[in-house]
Amino acid sequence: xxxxxxxxxxxxxxxxxxxxxxxxxxxxxxxxxxxxxxxxxxxxxxxxxxxxxxxxxxxxxxxxxxxxxxxxxxxxxxxxxxxxxxxxxxxxxxxxxxxxxxxxxxxxxxxxxxxxxxxxxxxxxxxxxxxxxxxxxxxxxxxxxxxxxxxxxxxxxxxxxxxxxxxxxxxxxxxxxxxxxxxxxxxxxxxxxxxxxxxxxxxxxxxxxxxxxxxxxxxxxxxxxxxxxxxxxxxxxxxxxxxxxxxxxxxxxxxxxxxxxxxxxxxxxxxxxxxxxxxxxxxxxxxxxxxxxxxxxxxxxxxxxxxxxxxxxxxxxxxxxxxxxxxxxxxxxxxxxxxxxxxxxxxxxxxxxxxxxxxxxxxxxxxxxxxxxxxxxxxxxxxxxxxxxxxxxxxxxxxxxxxxxxxxxxxxxxxxxxxxxxxxxxxxxxxxxxxxxxxxxxxxxxxx
Amino acid sequence: xxxxxxxxxxxxxxxxxxxxxxxxxxxxxxxxxxxxxxxxxxxxxxxxxxxxxxxxxxxxxxxxxxxxxxxxxxxxxxxxxxxxxxxxxxxxxxxxxxxxxxxxxxxxxxxxxxxxxxxxxxxxxxxxxxxxxxxxxxxxxxxxxxxxxxxxxxxxxxxxxxxxxxxxxxxxxxxxxxxxxxxxxxxxxxxxxxxxxxxxxxxxxxxxxxxxxxxxxxxxxxxxxxxxxxxxxxxxxxxxxxxxxxxxxxxxxxxxxxxxxxxxxxxxxxxxxxxxxxxxxxxxxxxxxxxxxxxxxxxxxxxxxxxxxxxxxxxxxxxxxxxxxxxxxxxxxxxxxxxxxxxxxxxxxxxxxxxxxxxxxxxxxxxxxxxxxxxxxxxxxxxxxxxxxxxxxxxxxxxxxxxxxxxxxxxxxxxxxxxxxxxxxxxxxxxxxxxxxxxxxxxxxxxx
Numbered sequence: 001x002x003x004x005x006x007x008x009x010x011x012x013x014x015x016x017x018x019x020x021x022x023x024x025x026x027x028x029x030x031x032x033x034x035x036x037x038x039x040x041x042x043x044x045x046x047x048x049x050x051x052x053x054x055x056x057x058x059x060x061x062x063x064x065x066x067x068x069x070x071x072x073x074x075x076x077x078x079x080x081x082x083x084x085x086x087x088x089x090x091x092x093x094x095x096x097x098x099x100x101x102x103x104x105x106x107x108x109x110x111x112x113x114x115x116x117x118x119x120x121x122x123x124x125x126x127x128x129x130x131x132x133x134x135x136x137x138x139x140x141x142x143x144x145x146x147x148x149x150x151x152x153x154x155x156x157x158x159x160x161x162x163x164x165x166x167x168x169x170x171x172x173x174x175x176x177x178x179x180x181x182x183x184x185x186x187x188x189x190x191x192x193x194x195x196x197x198x199x200x201x202x203x204x205x206x207x208x209x210x211x212x213x214x215x216x217x218x219x220x221x222x223x224x225x226x227x228x229x230x231x232x233x234x235x236x237x238x239x240x241x242x243x244x245x246x247x248x249x250x251x252x253x254x255x256x257x258x259x260x261x262x263x264x265x266x267x268x269x270x271x272x273x274x275x276x277x278x279x280x281x282x283x284x285x286x287x288x289x290x291x292x293x294x295x296x297x298x299x300x301x302x303x304x305x306x307x308x309x310x311x312x313x314x315x316x317x318x319x320x321x322x323x324x325x326x327x328x329x330x331x332x333x334x335x336x337x338x339x340x341x342x343x344x345x346x347x348x349x350x351x352x353x354x355x356x357x358x359x360x361x362x363x364x365x366x367x368x369x370x371x372x373x374x375x376x377x378x379x380x381x382x383x384x385x386x387x388x389x390x391x392x393x394x395x396x397x398x399x400x401x402x403x404x405x406x407x408x409x410x411x412x413x414x415x416x417x418x419x420x421x422x423x424x425x426x427x428x429x430x431x432x433x434x435x436x437x438x439x440x441x442x443x444x445x446x447x448x
Numbered sequence: 449x450x451x452x453x454x455x456x457x458x459x460x461x462x463x464x465x466x467x468x469x470x471x472x473x474x475x476x477x478x479x480x481x482x483x484x485x486x487x488x489x490x491x492x493x494x495x496x497x498x499x500x501x502x503x504x505x506x507x508x509x510x511x512x513x514x515x516x517x518x519x520x521x522x523x524x525x526x527x528x529x530x531x532x533x534x535x536x537x538x539x540x541x542x543x544x545x546x547x548x549x550x551x552x553x554x555x556x557x558x559x560x561x562x563x564x565x566x567x568x569x570x571x572x573x574x575x576x577x578x579x580x581x582x583x584x585x586x587x588x589x590x591x592x593x594x595x596x597x598x599x600x601x602x603x604x605x606x607x608x609x610x611x612x613x614x615x616x617x618x619x620x621x622x623x624x625x626x627x628x629x630x631x632x633x634x635x636x637x638x639x640x641x642x643x644x645x646x647x648x649x650x651x652x653x654x655x656x657x658x659x660x661x662x663x664x665x666x667x668x669x670x671x672x673x674x675x676x677x678x679x680x681x682x683x684x685x686x687x688x689x690x691x692x693x694x695x696x697x698x699x700x701x702x703x704x705x706x707x708x709x710x711x712x713x714x715x716x717x718x719x720x721x722x723x724x725x726x727x728x729x730x731x732x733x734x735x736x737x738x739x740x741x742x743x744x745x746x747x748x749x750x751x752x753x754x755x756x757x758x759x760x761x762x763x764x765x766x767x768x769x770x771x772x773x774x775x776x777x778x779x780x781x782x783x784x785x786x787x788x789x790x791x792x793x794x795x796x797x798x799x800x801x802x803x804x805x806x807x808x809x810x811x812x813x814x815x816x817x818x819x820x821x822x823x824x825x826x827x828x829x830x831x832x833x834x835x836x837x838x839x840x841x842x843x844x845x846x847x848x849x850x851x852x853x854x855x856x857x858x859x860x861x862x863x864x865x866x867x868x869x870x871x872x873x874x875x876x877x878x879x880x881x882x883x884x885x886x887x888x889x890x891x892x893x894x895x896x
Contacts, residue, residue, distance in 0.1 A: 004489050
């Protein structure tokens with residue numbers, strides 16, 4: 001026996017049903033926002049990912065040389081593929097482009113709870129629209145997805161921040177773009193690495209007054225709303241430069257408020273997100289409580305599509321993974337085994353086997369889930385045993401008597417109640433009773 | 449720009465919608481037959497596949513050493529993963545086990561039409577039931593899937609053969625099991641390689657009278673039904689030994705007949721299927737006509753689960769790929785771009801933006817697909833231009849007048865007809881009109 005590789009999952013039917021239910025919810029909600037699903041290759045040229053993230057990303061990927069000598073990698077994310085695809089047909093695609101994907105991604109990292117080597121993600125990206133309302137639309141979409149699963153404001157929240165304001169602020173210290181990226185990377189880690197370590201790093205990047213820079217960073221990190229931000233910038237030389245941006249903030253938050261999500265969203269400038277390609281609003285959703293695990297994240301990346309495809313295109317997007325989300329939904333009791341039992345099991349006397357099989361097939365043609373005992377020449381009692389173990393809601397018996405009388409004997413497996421239903425009407429009868437098949441007794445109003 | 453690798457597909461929204469529609473049909477039909485979906489890792493230990501198919505299979509796989517030094521491969525098929533999973537939990541799974549999967553598989557082969565390096569397959573497997581009715585059930589399932597797509601007896605047919613009869617027959621010449629496998633492999637290629645080449649091969653395997661063996665093979669290959677088979681074996685020493693097997697044939701064909709598929713199925717002993725692990729009935733579905741491309745194939749493999757997992761378990765199954773099937777459905781006009789347009793585009797005056805956004809979100813909460821113009825402060829005329837290009841069925845306008853009167857102005861994009869609908873009723877109105885949104889005029893009966 002060759003066990004599955006570490007960090008890869010086997011989905012037995014209950015787990016597969018749960019996973020598919022999550023995918024179905026993703027797809028239902030993005031559809032409401034007018035998103036169309038796309039997909040791309042699972043295996044891509046390695047350079048597609050190193051172009052975006054630098055050669056060091058290779059150490060976190062499953063990559064190899066294929067038999068044709070190409071350097072290839074299992075995709076760790078969808079964004080580079082998305083950028084290539086929209087870039088290649090940008091002229092022909094209706095703007096703004098709203099694309100989503102539900103797909104598998106791979107990372108070579110140490111397997112642990114919530115961090116697997118294979119996972120699924122839903123991506124939603126909105127391209128070709130620079131307005132802050134596009135960011136607002138995506139934030140509302142993400143909140144709507146989490147709400148659709150039954151999660152409430154007590155279960156999760158979303159933090160929004162802004163790399164544009166951060167860049168304006170750091171630029172006012174005379175820092176160049178590359179240095180700004182380094183500083184933001186240091187700020188991203190301040191909670192893990194501590195104030196002293198961060199200041200030390202800042203000293204290596206910034207050759208001015210580090211204490212003053214740090215004081216400014218700390219003050220901006222403590223801003224918790226647009227009032228704070230307006231106040232913060234009004235006392236700096238950036239008051240006019242940030243004015244337009246603060247109306248963008250109003251616009252994003254108006255989208256959130258109009259959708260009834262104000263209580264779910266916190267302005268939190270401590271969020272910068274480590275990835276260098278974000279250019280504007282960034283956001284992350286977390287579960288509330290002790291664990292505080294990250295559920296989803298995203299932001300605006302207006303330069304990336306041009307970098308990867310040559311076609312300039314404003315873009316904003318987010319990804320939500322299946323692993324942490326599924327754990328949370330199970331813990332909260334919001335999702336359970338969604339696999340369906342068959343509605344009927346057909347028992348047949350051997351003498352009328354053809355009529356029995358015709359009944360089975362006729363019901364399946366009506367989109368009903370129907371089983372029968374495949375083993376030859378079993379007694380009706382043994383067939384009933386199998387019907388019982390199958391989880392079917394109803395046992396349908398057909399024998400010489402039933403064929404002569406053109407009816408089927410229907411037994412509720414839950415209550416044991418038995419009634420006769422005309423053969424031609426069994427399908428409709430089951431369709432009517434399918435929704436109540438777990439009720440303790442058969443409704444009497446619908447008997448034939 | 450890094451193009452996609454050869455043999456890998458990009459699914460733009462129309463192609464993705466088509467693919468997903470095929471998947472949905474697969475899932476709908478297998479559900480009727482009581483199958484449950486499972487899934488396994490995309491990446492597996494290489495030995496999982498070489499254990500099954502021999503070391504030479506590696507040359508057809510994407511395989512490599514991962515960063516931990518493990519020999520790994522992208523799965524070329526689901527059966528070995530299935531065998532491991534059912535083997536590991538065989539005692540706890542309800543028999544017979546009916547499992548299906550829709551997933552991606554990978555083969556390193558020369559890309560050409562219908563032969564890609566990445567493709568999707570639906571697998572359906574029925575385990576723990578030796579009776580020929582299980583084979584019959586699977587044949588009927590495969591035929592039901594093809595029929596569900598709208599394909600008829602004029603479009604496709606299914607050929608059934610039997611490796612058990614072949615083995616009995618070849619065994620009567622004194623051939624050992626391994627030699628029988630070699631002979632069947634030669635028979636599988638007879639149409640490609642010709643009679644002379646095949647006879648030469650037979651001479652290398654069989655040291656008796658090759659002309660007599662070939663005559664027998666040719667006679668068995670020409671059997672086109674159970675009457676032929678009974679006649680063929682009645683004149684041999686195998687009459688009694690094959691009697692039970694021919695009742696299995698009756699049983700399989702009874703399933704087919706009862707489901708109304710007799711005209712779709714041909715008994716055809718020229719089919720042996722090249723794969724050595726088949727142990728009983730084997731079948732293949734083909735499109736009719738000149739091209740005659742294979743659509744699906746499968747058969748019984750009673751020894752494989754034990755070989756791969758250590759747990760003996762009878763099994764029969766088939767796989768149907770997406771590539772040839774999609775080509776056929778498109779050629780026959782049975783499937784087209786199934787992507788959906790949004791039902792509504794909301795136009796709002798800037799002064800009542802909050803009410804406009806609340807309308808958007810309220811409609812989305814009712815599971816309607818709704819867009820709005822994300823760009824700031826656009827004139828209503830420009831918003832209408834965007835609504836027009838969006839493909840939405842209705843434009844909903846909300847301005848100062850509408851808010852004061854608590855209504856929404858609804859315009860059919862197809863007919864230009866305009867009416868006022870109460871704000872609270874717009875969702876229900878759209879849900880009612882969604883199905884008829886392409887009709888040339890608005891029904892008048894439902895106005896508010």
